[in-house]
Amino acid sequence: MLESFKICIILNVFILLSTAAVGRRKPADAKPNIVIIMADDLDSRQLSCYGGQNLKTTHIDALAKDGLKFQNLIASEAMCVPTRASLFTGLYPVRHGSFQNHKPVYDNLKSVGHYLAGLGYRVGLTGKDHVTKPKSIFPFDIVEGFEPNCVAPTDDYRLDDVKKYITASDKPYCLFVMSINPHAPWTVGDTTEFDAAKLKLPANWVDTPVTRRQFVKYLAEVRRLDDQVGEINALLKQTGQDKNTILIFLGEQGAQFPGAKWNLYDTGQRSSMVVKWPGKVKPSSETRALVQYEDITPTLIDIAGGKPVAGLDGRSFLPVITGKSKEARNYAFGIHNNIPEGDPYPIRSIRDHRYKLILNLTPDKQYYNRxxxxxxxKxxxxxxxSWVDDITDPNAKKITDRFQNRPAVEFYDTEKDPFELKNLAADPQYAQRIAGLRTKLEGWMKEQGDEGAAIDRVYPKKQEAK
Known part of the structure; x- marks a missing residue:
């Protein structure tokens, strides 16, 4: 009798332990984890998987080999704070309020932190912490590890706390890993990898010794960024998280070189995105679907099983990710307001898959960035x-004049002219297309409540909320 009793107890304990173990296992239909690695001021054309010839970005290329590469991710405003606010809120800059660099968002908004938390996710952020205040709007779990200050002279980082965060619970997570590379001052990374004389410069640059020296420093930080992507990917594999984790790489907007960041040319607006999702995304695939940063939060909500949120400007491109659709949107929009980075110089843009219209709203003024x-x-x-002073390059004056003195209307065929050097605005064969795009752009501005040139002014400083 006693032996039977012991056997019953042992069996019950075994059943309880087995049940508990099953409870800790993730069901086959568990919601995926999401890790988003974002660059800072990346010229995405330098990535070798996007055609770059100055370095082999091994780890980002590996993601592209395992996932889906987007060719047409467009930043609506080519500067850090507005782009990140758009990423987190799903709203265009005029509607979220950060339509000038470092201008705070409106205090009545919700962000990805709210939306995903409501769907059962932990939402964390490590690294560059622009657009994380006030906490009421951006309720991220702040994870130590990556440098939060984009102009820090070093970018020392560690993965201990990131590892703890991604393994702390069976509850799914969305973690934003915000690198500060390759943002100026370009003081980290190994410059000895690059020979300045052999670098291939963008077609809209003036070739000067100073330019080549600075480009070497910049590329060293692109290498540093690529290594960070590799380490995060390795950590996911080491912890077994890679099996049910979507890994997304984002390029933010262009570099701090003339004509890129703080402008609406493609060297500033055009970004990069690679999505790796085991079992869901076809390896080594790519798409020309047109998407914007405002579309990412709606897509994350869709991935997490949520319904579309009314009032957002962005729309989910999940059908593109899963291969059910080749298209996401017909047009991508752009806005630039120059204060506080220079004199007022408001610009607006619209593009389809091939053509791009740019309206310079104060063409009588010169463009200036401090x-x-x-x-x-002195x-x-x-x-x-170095470009202005150059007297050896016959294109130097043409390039600098184009940058400083802009016409009211610019129109480009971005397929034939990817660096937008030939303005087709006066070509009569494009008059009807320009008129159509202008009508759509002005209609979008009206919907957004965008008053155009009038909003590029100095605003009273708002005390930062905690």
Missing amino acids: FMMDRNR DRNTVWF
Whole structure:
């Protein structure tokens, strides 16, 4: 009798332990984890999987080999804070309020942190922490590990806390890993990898020694970024998280070189995105679907099983990711307001898959950016002034004049002219297309409540909420 009793107890304990173990296992239909790695001021054309010839971005290329590469991710405003606010809120800049760099968002918004938390996710962020305040709007779990200050002279990082976060619970997570590479001041990374004389420069640059020296520093940070992507991917494999984790790489907007960041040319607006999702995304695939940063939060909500959120500007492109659709949107829009980075210089743009219309709303003024074209700088050893002072390159004056003195209307065939050097606005064969795009752009501005040139002004400083 006693022996039978012991056997019953042992069996019951075994059943309880087995049940508990099953409870800890993720069911086959468990919601996927999501890790999003975002660059900072990346010229996406430098990635070798996007055609770059100056370095082999081994780890980002590996993601592209395992996943889906987007060819047409467009930033609506080519500067850090507005792009990140758009990413997190699903709203265009005028509607979220951060339509100038470092201008805070409106205080009545919700963001990806709210939406995914409501669907059972933990939502964390490590690294560059622009657009994480106030906490009421951006309720991220802040994870230590990556440098939060984009202009720090170092980018030292560790993965201990990231590892703890992704393994802390069976509850699904969405973790944003926000690198500060390759944002200026370009002080990290191994520059000895690159020979300045052998670099292939973008077609819209003036070839000067200063430009090549600075480009070497920039590319060293692109290498650093690529290594970070590799380490995060390795961590997911090491912890077994890779099996049910979507890994997304984002390029943010263009580099701090003339004509890229702080403009609406493709070297500023055009970004990169690679999505790796084991079992869901076809390896080594690519799409020309047109998407914007505003579309990412709606897509994350869709992935998490949520319904579309009314009032957002973005729309889910999940059908593109899963191969059920080749298209996402017909048009991508752009806005630039130059204060506080320079004199007022408002610009708006619209593009389809091939053609792009740019409206410079104050064409009687000269474009000026204080970071690249500092009027008060006594030494002229900067990329921009090396272009202005160059007397050997016959294209130097044409390139600098184009940058400073812009016509009211610019129109480009981005397939034939990817660096947008030939303005077709006066060509009569495009008049009807230009008129149609202009009508759509002005209609979008009206829907957004965008008053155009009038909003590029100085606003009273708002005390930062905690």
